[in-house]
Amino acid sequence: MRLAIAHAIDLQKLVDVALYGYAQVSPSPISTALPKWYDPSIKAREPDPKLAEKLLDDAGYPRGADGKRFKLRLAYNAFLPASYADFIKQSLAAVGIDAEILKLDLSTFLKTVYTDRAWDLVVESLSNTFDPTLGVQRAYWSKNFKIGLVFSNASHYANPEVDQILEAAAIEPDETKRRELWYKFQHIIHDDVVSVDLVAAGAQIVANKKVRDFAPGAQGINNSFAQIWLAPNA
Template sequence: MRSLPLRLGALVMAGALGLTGCSFGADDPAGGGGSADATLRVANPTPVVSLNPFAANSADQPTLTVLQGVFETLVVRTDGKLTPKLAESWTNPDPLTWQFALRKDVTFADGTPMTSADVKASLQALIDGKGPLAGLWAAVTEVGTPDGHTLTIRTGTPLGTVPSNLALLSIAPAAKLTDPAFFNAPYGTGPFKVSSFTAGQRVELVRNDNHKGDKPKLAGISYRYVPEVSGRVTALANNEIDVSWGLPPDQLAGLRENKDLTVSSFPTYANYYIWFNSSRKPFTDARVRQAMWYAVDFGKINSSLFNQAGTPAKGPLPEPVFGSAAQNPYGYDPAKAKQLLAEAGYPNGFSTTMMWSTGCCTNGNSFADAMISDWAKVGIVVKPQELERATWLDRLLKLDWDSTMTTGSTVTGDADFSLARLYLSTAKRNGYANPELDRILLAARQEIDQDKRADLYAQAGKIVWDEAVGIFPLDLSGNVVLRKNVQGFTPTPNDLPDFADVSLG
């Protein structure tokens, strides 16, 4: 099969970003020289539209990528295990109570000490923000602060996911959380703080001299949104940027041949998926959703567009995620698709739409073209809707769509983050509601025994897969391209490249 044409995204931003799509300008500190005054120049493939990790963008990968160097969490996942960060330790004195002992030597970037009141306020802000992560904490009945460095979380039902959920809770100063202006240049306890932010274009981080951990080897990190793949590739070759990631596989071979660059590829918790709005006809019928899956030759598309970019998915969760389990595969079967459409009352097909955000996904536009072409062969006419990310996210959360294409990451490494957060009926994320699935997911969330949790998530994954709540074609490999002088970068499977420990040699 010939390579499908790569229809690159819009949003060229020529005036703001220069001819290659990412000129950092003469006033920007350039990388190189090994100086502690150097700034790492990063070209991110997806725009950062908000720096508020407590509301609508609390699970947004671009937001989390930038802010992981700014805000810290009580818990982190290291080599698949949960370990303390801002917490020193935790206990589970009874099935409904978790107690955390907090570090006493931590200050925010403005010099004020971090206390349990800040942690409580941060958790409450996440819950009150009613964003994508709020559902993880639905069982919480009380957050207590017995003293300045002790936090208790009480739940109405057992919640075995509290530590893994806390790996995503940014800790911010309680006094600032109600000030919208704070999120224009937020700070936390992390090694960096935000010095300036232009939504959809750039984020500037500078060193936090009050950080109590290891001091950053960089003076700052400069993020620019560069939508054009060609712009990022040229900028890497021309030493206009130091780092980029999420490049399509057809670009990586040439970059690997460049002696000035290092290409790092690694498995991740991320996957590609296409959701159907199961609350909107014709996708209220599982047979229609299944027909959409059978109608597409994903094997052919994957070999053409995604060579070395990932592996065919075996379930709705990537294999490295705790709780994932292999399911029975859907094959390419247009005749089966037509049969299912006829049984559902659509013998002549139907017309619908599919939306995605500009720059959302590796080879996203070409992938959409290929699926739309195959769907047309069985009578399904799909109108593409490529949207700016803020518009896409707003419509996504309002369920104002027929189907949507995106990539996502189970950033905690725990199945609950994706399965329960996205597929519980109460989540209202994709219009799908199934009482049996709800029962299984809630039981898994409450279960303390990890082996039993894994079995329950395997059952839940089978329902999501068999009911074709979405199509899950690909588990994604990550890639980061760095100039040779970028040292100390360690890939992580959570699909959030972290540059806090990087230096420039």
């Protein structure tokens, strides 16, 4: 079923239509924004609704008289644009999956996903930070599945080989060997279709032209505003 869902979603169209081009397709659990560790051989699965329909039929989920196969609960992080969930809902409807969008505020979303686990699909945004051991491992390491622990392994993915790779990569001092470990990890996750990795979306900042030095560092507007100033004649 996960593979069918992956083929039902056109990632480039998601970028172009739902996100107005302000993102790039990022088909691996390690973001394209981390080129040192991202494996460029990982490619997004081709959008193919006909193949998705066949996979669902073969799995024993034919369309009913109303054209629908089954319903799934789709939760999404309230800090993300609703267009993510809307686009995915429409994409799945095209292959007969009825996705019910759960419109939740952030606190309810976190409880629903990470404590109650009352969801079938979730659109989440987990930063890779500056290193995959810090930002990526938490979502796929079986030892990081703990009820109530937010921004973690919500799907309860457990793969002993992946655990071994993650733990080895966390302490490997040789950069070349570490990259090999992360490349192997990405291929396993991609082949298992653990998740449908969507896009890398940078933060968009809108500011009056008079406002200067509002984002002097890599943290953008999360940085201190100590250097901010207004240009009088701008």
